Amino acid sequence: xxxxxxxxxxxxxxxxxxxxxxxxxxxxxxxxxxxxxxxxxxxxxxxxxxxxxxxxxxxxxxxxxxxxxxxxxxxxxxxxxxxxxxxxxxxxxxxxxxxxxxxxxxxxxxxxxxxxxxxxxxxxxxxxxxxxxxxxxxxxxxxxxxxxxxxxxxxxxxxxxxxxxxxxxxxxxxxxxxxxxxxxxxxxxxxxxxxxxxxxxxxxxxxxxxxxxxxxxxxxxxxxxxxxxxxxxxxxxxxxxxxxxxxxxxxxxxxxxxxxxxxxxxxxxxxxxxxxxxxxxxxxxxxxxxxxxxxxxxxxxxxxxxxxxxxxxxxxxxxxxxxxxxxxxxxxxxxxxxxxxxxxxxxxxxxxxxxxxxxxxxxxxxxxxxxxxxxxxxxxxxxxxxxxxxxxxxxxxxxxxxxxxxxxxxxxxxxxxxxxxxxx
Numbered sequence: 001x002x003x004x005x006x007x008x009x010x011x012x013x014x015x016x017x018x019x020x021x022x023x024x025x026x027x028x029x030x031x032x033x034x035x036x037x038x039x040x041x042x043x044x045x046x047x048x049x050x051x052x053x054x055x056x057x058x059x060x061x062x063x064x065x066x067x068x069x070x071x072x073x074x075x076x077x078x079x080x081x082x083x084x085x086x087x088x089x090x091x092x093x094x095x096x097x098x099x100x101x102x103x104x105x106x107x108x109x110x111x112x113x114x115x116x117x118x119x120x121x122x123x124x125x126x127x128x129x130x131x132x133x134x135x136x137x138x139x140x141x142x143x144x145x146x147x148x149x150x151x152x153x154x155x156x157x158x159x160x161x162x163x164x165x166x167x168x169x170x171x172x173x174x175x176x177x178x179x180x181x182x183x184x185x186x187x188x189x190x191x192x193x194x195x196x197x198x199x200x201x202x203x204x205x206x207x208x209x210x211x212x213x214x215x216x217x218x219x220x221x222x223x224x225x226x227x228x229x230x231x232x233x234x235x236x237x238x239x240x241x242x243x244x245x246x247x248x249x250x251x252x253x254x255x256x257x258x259x260x261x262x263x264x265x266x267x268x269x270x271x272x273x274x275x276x277x278x279x280x281x282x283x284x285x286x287x288x289x290x291x292x293x294x295x296x297x298x299x300x301x302x303x304x305x306x307x308x309x310x311x312x313x314x315x316x317x318x319x320x321x322x323x324x325x326x327x328x329x330x331x332x333x334x335x336x337x338x339x340x341x342x343x344x345x346x347x348x349x350x351x352x353x354x355x356x357x358x359x360x361x362x363x364x365x366x367x368x369x370x371x372x373x374x375x376x377x378x379x380x381x382x383x384x385x386x387x388x389x390x391x392x393x394x395x396x397x398x399x400x401x402x403x404x405x406x407x408x409x410x411x412x413x414x415x416x417x418x419x420x421x422x423x424x
Contacts, residue, residue: 003036003058004422005118005125007111007143009136011068011103013041013061014052021340022156023130025217029411032058038114040064040107040139062110066103068133077102082174085138085181088145104135111143119147124422126150129182137182144185150421153186154212155196183207187421193361195336210417213365214340215405216347220318227315234319241307246284249353249391250324252317253289253341261332261357267298268377269330269355273391275384279304283392285328288312288320321348326391329372331356331363338362346371346402351395355387365405370398 008027012020027037037059041052044063052061067077081104084090091108111127118125127149129140137153144151183189183204190212191197200209224230242248256263273279287299288309299306312320321327327345329352331337338361345352346365352372354363363374373390403409 002121002123004034004418005115005123006030006035006037006128006418007115007125007140008037008039008128008130009107009111009139009143010039010130011042011107011133011136012130013039014044014063021217022214023154025215025407026411026414027059028054028056029408030058030415032056034415036118038062038111040111042066042068042103062107064103064106064110066101066106068103068135070133074101080105081135081138082178084142085134085178088142091139091142092146104139107135107139108142111139112146115143115147115149119149124149126152126418126421128152128154130154131156134178134182138178141182141185150188150418151186152188152190152418152421153182155189155191155200156214188417193336193338194364195361199336212410212414213405214338214343215407215410216343216402217407218347220315220344221347224315224318224322227319230313230315230319233312233316234323237309237312237316237320238323241286241309242284243282243305246282246305247325247392248323249283249285249326249328250321251285251287251289251328251330252321252344253339254291255295255330256292259332259334259337261334262330263292263295263298263332265330265332265355265357265377266295269328269387270298270302272377272384272387274301274303276304276388279388279392281305285391286320286324288317318344318348321345321350324348324350326350326395327352327372328391329354329356329362331358331360333357335360338365342366343405346405349399353390368400369402369405370396370400371402372396 010023035058039059039061041061041063043065050063052063054061067074069078069081080102084104091105092112094105115125127140127144129137131137140151140153187208189200189207189209191200192214194211197209197211255266283305285306286309289311299308327350329342335358342362346369352366354366354372354374356363356374356376357378366372366374373396375387375390
């Protein structure tokens with residue numbers, strides 16, 4: 001049977017951020033006998049190769065130069081990309097020389113050629129846009145409209161339901177209109193959590209909207225035992241920062257840099273644990289990853305054993321997670337929060353302690369999986385003794401099946417959705 005061709009616009013694909021990991025893990029589990037996958041990514045440097053090995057028999061990763069809408073882009077290139085959301089034919093008529101600095105135009109020029117060949121051969125095609133940046137969503141919508149093919153738009157986070165980018169009435173209007181334009185073309189809209197999907201359903205009641213949560217890749221954890229380099233580096237970090245035999249509580253990744261309200265939770269965590277005067281020898285809290293200066297200052301107020309480790313490669317972070325007694329999750333006031341680190345936490349098998357201002361998507365997942373405990377701040381119900389018991393007391397012992405958050409299961413779900421799109 002003819003293959004289904006996926007044109008996946010993921011400018012961030014070759015980076016190591018959470019948005020990139022989201023689709024990297026999914027696409028590799030799609031059947032290469034059924035799918036031919038073209039991933040349009042952005043070059044990590046000007047001298048990087050255009051064609052990047054994918055490790056998947058049916059996948060081609062094409063890394064293209066050019067600016068995307070954001071703080072580093074020039075005003076002309078940003079305006080050209082955003083204008084393409086409203087004039088869908090624009091990317092296909094702009095002279096190549098003028099478009100050379102814009103990633104959107106580079107990606108669509110290559111996708112136009114490849115998609116034209118596949119459509120002429122009578123094969124099914126689907127365009128997929130993955131946010132962020134918005135350039136990827138606009139590119140998917142443009143290609144889908146040009147060829148009348150199916151379109152899926154994936155919002156890991158979003159344009160309108162989160163306060164992203166610089167504030168201002170005009171900017172908010174532009175974000176709202178761009179979101180409407182890229183959603184208008186799509187046959188399927190996906191996002192990471194129930195609250196975000198419900199937000200889309202209320203604003204676009206005529207659209208098919210599904211939850212496609214973040215997740216974990218089983219292959220990442222299967223490789224841990226044989227990763228001699230990662231084991232060695234994790235061992236060295238432990239020897240430098242953690243006393244032998246200490247009960248270790250680990251937090252990994254960013255806090256307020258992703259959600260500023262989570263920094264308030266960190267302050268509460270430090271202040272509450274400072275009240276536990278008996279947390280001294282034999283216990284340690286470790287923060288691994290990027291912290292803001294204010295967060296470092298908050299941690300500096302701790303009167304209990306604590307250490308800060310600079311950002312490390314993900315493989316090393318996973319090795320460190322496995323060595324923790326509990327894993328700490330700090331979330332703020334966003335009910336939509338389902339941070340990517342949670343799913344790595346789940347896959348380690350280590351109990352999670354979530355300290356949060358509100359019950360959110362992450363706390364729902366912890367409840368469903370029995371993978372940890374949630375402590376709410378601000379309502380007077382969480383005191384120092386409760387936090388101490390949650391962190392240093394026995395594990396929950398009621399863990400349930402977490403396979404719904406495996407990339408393997410999610411790839412099967414994605415396959416079902418795409419198959420339905422091309423046969424509907």
